[in-house]
Amino acid sequence: MKRNHLVLLLILASLALMFWAGWANFESRRQQAERLRANHVTLQPESANEYVSPLQGKPAPGFSLNDLNGKKVSLADYRGKAVLLNFWATWCAPCKVEIPWFLKLREQYAGQGFEIIGVSSDDLDKDDKAKLFTQKAEIVKFVEQQKMTYPVVIDGDAISHPYGGVDSLPTSFFIDRKGTVVAQTVGLVSRDEIESDIRKALAGGQ
């Protein structure tokens, strides 16, 4: 009887040891996977994109729009840099998801000559000063809440047509250092796809 107890105790101890080893292994793999994911960028092959921009390979249409302080911002000012031109709006929920990614990617690639220009597509009643003031204030509030530190211009509808009629938001154009559109995304896409397109823009036009 005592021998049986001893055997049972040994088996239970072995099982406990196996559980612990298994759990430790699982935890270690999980942490390793998380570390890998943090540094992982999936490069998207051209054929994987269902949507190919009609502007791809063409010069990005030039523009000059006001920022939130009334200062003119022109695309030409960014010649020599890779630019992510992102159309968004305050009422666009998917647009909000990208913003924290943009902030981190901007920080990550700024040293290589990368910049983001946010283009607000919110309606502006230019003929009604009071309404225009309120609408601008709403955009400013959104920009502050989202901590958008990159340049933001307003009145995106004014340049929607040359950019192919930007109808769904978010829409982003990736422009290389020579001002050529190298990629476009429509709707919310993965962070990896955005980063891959940023790299394309940085690599192009050198």
Add this chain to the structure above:
Amino acid sequence: MKIRTLFVAASFVVLSLSARPQFPAAEKSAQSSARGAESVRFLFPEQVAIPAKKASVVELHFRVAEGMHINSHAPHTKLLIPTNFIVPEKSGINVSAVDFPIGADYSFSFSPQEKLSVYAGEFVLKAHVTAQPGQHLLEAALRYQACDSNSCYPPKMIPVALNIVAK
């Protein structure tokens, strides 16, 4: 026998736990196929008969395109654009009020914590109408802002034409 069963079961659990963890499937960058398409359609009625000079309720049926949703009349956040029914002033007809349905809760897959109040599929507005005797054409409009699962579209207005016969 019991100990052996316990041992086999425990080994199975341990092996399962130590199996290689799976990475989440890479997000497919599905592009919207409904770009620029009309998201909402006015279904019916085209004509209604109501008693003259008496307040009547007219039900207006709309349908949101499959895979799309629009903000309800009372979205949860101020930034979102509510659905509204716009009625021009016209002699002979008075639309005193419009009852909007309560929106259904919706969350984008990328933001499951944020609950939106939306209309999807078919929805009905109830317009409280009083008309003078005769035939009247009510030319109203529905203003809405639509989204699908990964894109949002600028606010739009669709016409709602209703022939009202008041007797």
